[in-house]
Amino acid sequence: MSIQESLLHSVQAIEEHYNAGDYIFREGATPQFYYQIVTGEVKLNSYKEDGKEFIQDILSENSCFGESMLILGKPYTVNAISLSKCIVLKVGREQFFQLLQENPDIFIDMYTTLSEKTSEKLVLMQKISSQNAEERLVELMNQMKDSKENKDKYSFEIPHTRQQLASLTGLSLETTIRVIKRMEKNEILMIKNGKIFY
Structure with a gap:
């Protein structure tokens, strides 16, 4: 979900530039802004x-x-850290709530998106609590591919590194690499030039 940039600028959005590894906010900090990449x-x-x-x-x-x-x-409850050079728009809390009051359709879109994310997280957490590493990775890949129109086998390039997949599923890097190789052998995914296609 995103809000039109022109609308964000209409309520004094600030454009911030970050380098890879920069913290945008830290766990435990008090929220002050709405952020959009x-x-x-x-x-x-x-x-x-x-x-x-x-x-x-x-x-x-x-x-x-x-x-x-x-x-x-x-x-x-989390840190937000840039993975690459980033430009992020941020809007102060008061201006953000003013924007929502003046545009109730944005609030409804945001509420819907948050509800979808919560539902996806609950399903993923159930799978992650499973001891089966392959189930964890398959569920994560299914969720990533779910929003894409093309559902054909191997049509979706996983946009994350093996380390990121490990961190997203709570697995070790070694386990993730081993399971991905087994999934390739079982034709669940395909590896081409080091990239994973699901």
């Missing part, structure tokens, strides 16, 4: 007690993030 990629992550990274989501252009915590007024 113009260009680049952003990951939402947290770290377990042992320091292992858990990636909640990887977002690209026209995606918004942090809006649920902004609406709730509760501290962030």
